[in-house]
Amino acid sequence: MTTALTAPLLSDRVQLMQESATIAMAKKSRELAAQGVDVINLSFGEPDFQTPDYIKEAAKRALDEGYTHYTPVPGYLDLRQAICDKLLRDNQLQYQPNQVVVSTGAKQALANVVLAVVNPGDEVLIFAPYWVSYAALVELAGGVAVPLMGRPENGYKTTAAELAAAIGPRTKAVMYSSPCNPTGAVFNRAELAAIADVLAANPSVLAIADEIYEYINFTGEHVSLAQFAEVKDQVITVNGFSKGYAMTGWRLGYLAAHPAIAAACDKLQSQFTSGTCSIAQRAGLAALQGGRATADEMADAYRRRRDLVLTLAADIPGLVTPRPDGAFYIFPDVSALLGRRAPDGSAIDTSADLALYLLRDAHVACVSGDAFGAPYCLRFSTAASDEKLTEAFGRIKASLGRLG
């Protein structure tokens, strides 16, 4: 039998850290499914597609060709060159391989850069609603996460004026995703140009631009903040293979940055994890060499599902759902449903209560908005088949109809 560890054995750092809410909800949903319940899990940020075959084949070849050894810390040189080629082709950005660090997912790229640039007490402005891990990473580095909530009437997008007003003497960086997880909002060229102007006026402020959903963009144009030449050296572009190429399990992401920042991330990574998995890197190289045709096919499916889910959600009283321009989530405001009671009499006071009620009653897993800095919202993934989505939103409608 193990004895309980008393709190002092654990660092303050880890005790203060929240478990990832999306991972926690997925765990609850798997536990219920293990009891034989037919759960529809819309909590995870994960493509339901398989990794394309040509990428899997490259991984099999990599094993046969003997790619089983330690890899260079920042990634194989040919992969970093292919990432530079991609950044030039898709984003008109010129980088050299020494400016690219390949990591164990975009998540590690984000962790590397935050730990590389944030000192204790530094503030990081995070456009909100934001992806769950941003604030936790900043706090892990001893920094202060300062959410900058975008107004719903502006599609939840923080404006350049709001950013300018929030920058203070302790601001070290600003951090955002576009397309955004959880809202699906996409910054257009004019909006990013205005943000670049603010950064140009504040040359000591860095920007961490998370572009992991780049290929799942329904507007027809993805704009990178680093394209604005006057701020390129202030911008760290983070991207990866998980979403566009449906490669979540392979754990492959990267960043491109000023050589000094890339070198700092390389140094950190050398002490933490070393170079990421050899086989995943060979697969990533094949993914890039294959272009974006398979990614575009998947994006078409996400766009169709977005339209389907918006129609289904519009038919459910109490959900106010902005139209996402990218990624694969909807993020409805559920304020109108809070303060109600479940049929068993339990109170639904928060979006977390509502998410748990939907799991219990509708057997649909979603994530409450608190984790994203918007406690009056719920996030549902749309990365599921039409049948599953239709069934899930039918069940949600019935369950919400039973609230007192």
Ligand SMILES: Cc1ncc(COP(=O)(O)O)c(C=O)c1O
């Ligand atoms: C906005 C955002 N950034 C980064 C990541 C991490 O991606 P990866 O699987 O490459 O670590 C995710 C995954 O959900 C995400 O939604």
